[in-house]
Amino acid sequence: MTEVGRPADMVRTFAQKALARASGQKALAVGEIVDARPDIALSHDNTAAIAEIWRQFGQKRVAIPERMAVTLDHAVPAPTVRHAQNHVEVRAFVAEQGIGHFFEVGRGICHQVLSEEAVVLPGDLILGSDSHTPHFGWLGAFGAGVGRSEMAVLWATGELWLRVPESIRIRLEGALGEWVTTKDVALTLIGDLGADGALYRSVEFEGPAIASLSLDSRAALVNMMAEMGAKNAYMPPDEDVFRYLAERLLTRPGRCPGRGAEPCETPGEVAVRLRRRALYPDAGAAYAAEHLLDLSSVKPQVARPHQVDDTVDVAELESVRVDQAFIGTCTNGRLEDLGAVHRVMAGRRTARGTRMVIVPASSEVWNEALARGWVADLAASGAVFGTPGCGPCMGNHLGVLAPGEVCISSANRNFQGRMGDRGATIYLASPAVVAASAVAGRIVHPREVVE
Amino acid sequence: MNGPVDVAQPFHGRVFRYGDHVNTDVIFPGRYTYTKSRPEEVAPHALEDLDPTFVERVRPGDVIVAGWNWGCGSSREQAAVCLRYSGVGAVIARSFGRIFYRNALNNGLLAILCPEAVDSLEEGAEVEVDLEASVIRCGEAAYGFSPFSPAVRSMIAAGGLIEQTKRRLAAG
Numbered sequence: 296m297t298e299v300g301r302p303a304d305m306v307r308t309f310a311q312k313a314l315a316r317a318s319g320q321k322a323l324a325v326g327e328i329v330d331a332r333p334d335i336a337l338s339h340d341n342t343a344a345i346a347e348i349w350r351q352f353g354q355k356r357v358a359i360p361e362r363m364a365v366t367l368d369h370a371v372p373a374p375t376v377r378h379a380q381n382h383v384e385v386r387a388f389v390a391e392q393g394i395g396h397f398f399e400v401g402r403g404i405c406h407q408v409l410s411e412e413a414v415v416l417p418g419d420l421i422l423g424s425d426s427h428t429p430h431f432g433w434l435g436a437f438g439a440g441v442g443r444s445e446m447a448v449l450w451a452t453g454e455l456w457l458r459v460p461e462s463i464r465i466r467l468e469g470a471l472g473e474w475v476t477t478k479d480v481a482l483t484l485i486g487d488l489g490a491d492g493a494l495y496r497s498v499e500f501e502g503p504a505i506a507s508l509s510l511d512s513r514a515a516l517v518n519m520m521a522e523m524g525a526k527n528a529y530m531p532p533d534e535d536v537f538r539y540l541a542e543r544l545l546t547r548p549g550r551c552p553g554r555g556a557e558p559c560e561t562p563g564e565v566a567v568r569l570r571r572r573a574l575y576p577d578a579g580a581a582y583a584a585e586h587l588l589d590l591s592s593v594k595p596q597v598a599r600p601h602q603v604d605d606t607v608d609v610a611e612l613e614s615v616r617v618d619q620a621f622i623g624t625c626t627n628g629r630l631e632d633l634g635a636v637h638r639v640m641a642g643r644r645t646a647r648g649t650r651m652v653i654v655p656a657s658s659e660v661w662n663e664a665l666a667r668g669w670v671a672d673l674a675a676s677g678a679v680f681g682t683p684g685c686g687p688c689m690g691n692h693l694g695v696l697a698p699g700e701v702c703i704s705s706a707n708r709n710f711q712g713r714m715g716d717r718g719a720t721i722y723l724a725s726p727a728v729v730a731a732s733a734v735a736g737r738i739v740h741p742r743e744v745v746e
Numbered sequence: 747m748n749g750p751v752d753v754a755q756p757f758h759g760r761v762f763r764y765g766d767h768v769n770t771d772v773i774f775p776g777r778y779t780y781t782k783s784r785p786e787e788v789a790p791h792a793l794e795d796l797d798p799t800f801v802e803r804v805r806p807g808d809v810i811v812a813g814w815n816w817g818c819g820s821s822r823e824q825a826a827v828c829l830r831y832s833g834v835g836a837v838i839a840r841s842f843g844r845i846f847y848r849n850a851l852n853n854g855l856l857a858i859l860c861p862e863a864v865d866s867l868e869e870g871a872e873v874e875v876d877l878e879a880s881v882i883r884c885g886e887a888a889y890g891f892s893p894f895s896p897a898v899r900s901m902i903a904a905g906g907l908i909e910q911t912k913r914r915l916a917a918g
Contacts, residue, residue, distance in 0.1 A: 344783040351908060352915055370780055377781040426821040426845055442823040442849035443783075444907050451915060490767050491815040495844050524818060526844055602767055689776035689820070710771040710819060712795035717772075 306577040308462040309529045310497035313437035313574055317420035323459045325581070330454045335396075335415055336362055337423035338446055339405050340369040343384035345424060348447035357392050357450040364396035364414055365389055366405040371684040373400075374692035403657025403683040406430040406518070406625040411659050413543040416552060417532045417573035422446070422455060427625050427707065429521050432498075433514040434540065435532030435573050440521070460526045461583040462497040462576075467504035469591035474741045476635070477512040478627055478705070478725040481519035482596035484588065486606030494524035496583060499576055504590050505530055510539055511631035518626045522603040522707055532573050534566065541565035595740055597703075598723040601711040609728055609740050618700040620651045620733035621714075622726055623686045627705035628656030630663050632726040636678075637669045639730035639741050645677035646736025652694040653678050654686030678733075690714050696721075703732045748789075748833030751806045753856050754903050756876040757835050759807030763869045764796065768812055769819035770846060772796040774828045776820065788824040789831035806833035809875060811867045813839065816857075817846025823853070830855040836875050838863050838882065851898055852907035858882070863889035877902070 307315075311323050318329035338345055342365050349357065357363065365385065373379035382400065389397045398408050406427055415421050417435035421428060424446040431438035441455065449455050465484065471477070485492065498520045505513070513530050520528035541562040544550050551559035552568050559565050595609045622628065622636055633655065645651045653673065655661040661683050664670050670680065681687075687694035688706045695715030696702055702714060702721050709721035722738060731741040751757050772795040774788060782788050793800040810816075810829070816839040817825060826849040829837065836856035850857040856877065863882050866889070867873065874883040880893040894902070904910040 340780050344780075347783070348908060352912060354915070375781070381780050424821055426819065440821040440845050442821055442826075442845060442852060444823060444852050445848065448907060448911050451911065490818060491841060494815065494841055524815065524843065604767075689771075689779070691777060691780070695777075708769075708771070708819060710769045712775050713771045715777070717795040 306579045306581070308497065308580040308582070309499050309574055309576045310437065310460050310462050310527065312576070313418065313420060314457060314459050316418060316574070317437070325459050325461050327459045328456050329459065331420055331457045332454045333422040333449065334362060334419040335364050335409070335421040336446060336449045337364045337405055337409065337421060337425065337428060339366045339425060340381060340385065341424050341443055342388060343381050345443045345446045345450070346384070346388045348444055349450050352447070352451045354451055358453045359450065360393050361395065362453070363394050363450065364405070364409055365394055366398040366402065366408055367400045368404045368684040369689065370691040371400040371682055401658055401682050401684070403655070403659070404625045404628065404685055407629065407656040407660070410434065410514070411543065411657055413540045413547065413550065416540060417536065417569055422449060427518055427521050429525055429528045430514065430518045430625055432527055432529040433510070433517040434536050435529065437527050437529070439527045460495055460497045462499050462580070463493055463584040463586065464499050464501060464582040466585070466587045467500060467502040467590060468587065469504055469589040470507060471590045471593065474595055474727055475590070475593050476725040476727065477508060477516035478519070479593050479596045480588065480590060481516050482598055482606045482723065483593050485519065485523050485604045486596065488523060488586070490522060490602060490604040491524045493520060495526055498523065498525045498528040500528070500530045506533060509631055510535060511629040514629065515626055519707055531575050537566040537569040538562065540569055595725060595728050597728065597738060598709055600709050600720040600722065603707070603709060603723065609724065609738065612738055615722065615738045616701060617649050617703050617732050617737055619694060619696065619702040620649065620729045621687060621694060621702055621704040621706065622652070622729055623654035623656065623681070624688045624706040625656060626707040627726050628654060628660065630660050632705060633660065633664045633669055635726040636730040637672060639727055639745055640676045640678070640734060641672040643676055643734045643744065645733045649733055649736045651676070651678040651733040652681060652687065654681035654693060655683045658683050687714050703729050703738055705729050748804065748806045750830050750854065751833060751835045753835050753854055753875070753877060756874055756878070757807040758872065758874050759805065759809050759835060761867050761869055761871045761873060762800065762804070762808060762810050763867070764810060764812045766813035767815045767818055768796060770817055770822050770825035770843070771819055773817065773825040774822055776822070779822050779824065783824065785827055785831040788828040792828040792832040801832060804832050804834065807835050808833060809873060810834055810837045811839070811864055812837060813864060814841050816842050817850070818843035821845045823849045826850040826853045826855050838867070840864050851902065854902050854906045858891050860889050860891040
């Protein structure tokens with residue numbers, strides 16, 4: 296269906312609009328290749344390795360210091376002297392090049408921190424040397440992952456070629472049931488469509504259920520679309536998103552969009568500016584596939600080793616004993632996730648032989664969990680806490696696994712060897728299922744522990 | 747260590763077959779990503795968590811034949827670099843993780859979409875890969891693939907994205 300007065304060829308997806316904006320074009324067709332100029336180029340602990348590549352170009356200064364963002368998050372605090380040396384090199388590069396958006400050890404995971412700091416705004420293009428960069432779609436930005444060489448070229452030239460992807464539309468209706476989260480929604484979609492179900496594509500969510508989802512819940516769902524092969528993922532930003540960003544922009548002078556160094560005005564006025572900047576797909580835009588999911592039909596899920604799309608209802612899983620339960624990551628390390636863990640674990644204890652590791656996604660999450668008393672309660676339940684960051688998700692430190700060990704994790708990948716030894720196994724689930732499994736000592740539905 | 751093969755010219759090697767959804771964690775484990783980046787550091791770990799004997803067996807010009815979604819997961823570029831510098835000339839698959847696909851071509855490792863070759867080529871088969879002719883030959887059989895764009899071919903001929911960018915910046 297085409298809107299009245301608008302020819303069909305002017306009807307565009309979010310991806311078409313976002314890449315047109317980033318490449319200074321009026322309209323783009325699917326499949327076109329554009330030289331895009333991202334608003335933000337994100338790198339993390341890999342910044343020193345990228346700088347080594349960039350130095351081969353013989354430049355003294357990067358082309359886009361004001362558009363670069365660097366976090367230390369993947370192995371923090373440094374677990375070895377080599378990692379410490381890497382951090383030294385990252386800090387030296389940041390100082391030498393005058394990178395303003397730099398976030399130190401303990402501030403948190405890049406995707407969470409750049410959201411909290413309102414560095415990325417609706418309608419922006421962000422390219423990151425990190426595969427979970429599609430994360431920023433939760434606030435209506437186009438985020439995509441690139442390699443280190445491409446990031447080095449981006450620093451040197453300010454632009455990179457991108458192909459305008461086909462889009463798939465996923466309509467969300469209904470409401471989540473008790474103990475069901477958007478992690479379960481993501482695992483349901485990935486289980487149904489496959490780990491390559493959105494390969495090379497833009498995943499664009501729509502539907503009445505989105506308004507009922509908390510911002511933390513939206514972020515978890517969009518983040519997980521990387522595990523379906525998506526180039527980027529998107530949720531239409533609403534007033535909740537604008538308010539979240541506006542509050543943060545107001546406390547960060549010189550960052551108000553469209554006002555240069557001028558301070559921001561009232562939250563309402565900032566929200567108006569953000570709304571103007573936001574991009575929405577046109578009604579009638581062409582999608583390569585369309586799916587409908589009724590959230591009330593979703594049940595708590597588990598992804599079995601070693602593939603994210605090998606999913607099963609937790610209630611139907613055979614009995615699996617658990618050595619380690621892990622809460623954290625850019626997928627499920629936010630305040631709402633710690634709240635779900637607290638609801639399940641407070642007043643209970645980890646099972647004998649099962650340990651619980653919690654790594655908050657950011658210092659903001661950590662501070663709020665402390666203020667609410669959750670950290671003390673969970674420590675009394677037997678949980679141990681790591682420095683905000685990526686934790687053991689990718690096998691660097693803070694809870695890696697030995698041969699034969701089993702981990703239930705709130706992270707995004709259960710690949711063989713990911714969290715340590717290749718003889719270990721990883722199951723993925725929502726924070727509530729992870730917490731319940733820590734208490735039971737085997738993977739269980741939360742109601743088995745709480746009710 | 748073998749070192750890379752010149753993929754701009756036709757090259758010969760043997761087939762190593764693997765399955766679907768082979769991710770970058772098993773191609774190059776995450777535990778090394780912030781301590782090993784240079785080609786000579788990463789090549790000895792190629793496919794370490796998938797096939798620990800691969801590095802001892804691979805020779806320059808060998809190819810990997812795989813199913814769907816080869817290289818899904820992390821953006822780590824070492825996954826492409828370790829294969830290239832262990833001697834692998836091409837990965838032939840039904841589909842690729844998108845970041846791996848870009849990383850591979852940027853580093854001069856051919857990432858070839860060719861389902862017919864995946865259907866037919868067996869472990870250990872001797873093959874020739876001809877980029878110019880866009881064809882994989884095995885005995886009497888030949889499997890064509892879609893030609894790479896002129897931009898990608900010129901990048902590979904230049905020695906990859908970094909070498910190409912050096913020339914571009916030098917030319918102003």
